[in-house]
Amino acid sequence: MPAILSAYPRAVQALTPIMRDLPGVIVTIDGRDGAGKTTLGRYLAWRFNVTLIETDLFLIPTRDYVIHLDDQINRIIERRLSLPRPVIIEGVAVLQLMRRINRVPDFKIYVGDAKRSASRAVQRMLAAYDAEFKPEKTANLVLKIER
DSSP states (O other), rough: OOOOOOOTTHHHHHHHHHHOOTOOOEEEEETTTTTTTHHHHHHHHHTTOOEEEEGGEEEEEEEEEEEEOHHHHHHHHHHHHTTTOOOOOOOTTTHHHHHTTTTTOOOEEEOOOOOOSSSSHHHHHHHHHHHHHHHHHHOOOEEEEOO
């Protein structure tokens, strides 16, 4: 069984009615790198027995920005929703990805952390992302994960 950190029960409590009432839902987990998104996503996927898409696995890094393999991510989402089964998608700037593939999350989690990316180019990209998408302000649930 995975470790249960103190913020996890809040996420389970918030998601339980959503996962039961809407079987084909999309849940996103957003936040900065190193904030605990993947660990939370893995726990929630295990807890609710659903698919987790770790968007980092679909990245092609470049010097100043990243490219996601959007079509592959979208195909996995489509397959899960066609069953219908919930799907959790986690990653940095996940709302931007969702817009690109024309998907709207049913529930948004933001994992807050003071960490900043080392690269100035990535910091600028994330500042622009935060200004446009306001992931922390638009989230249904904001968590601070303490390890």
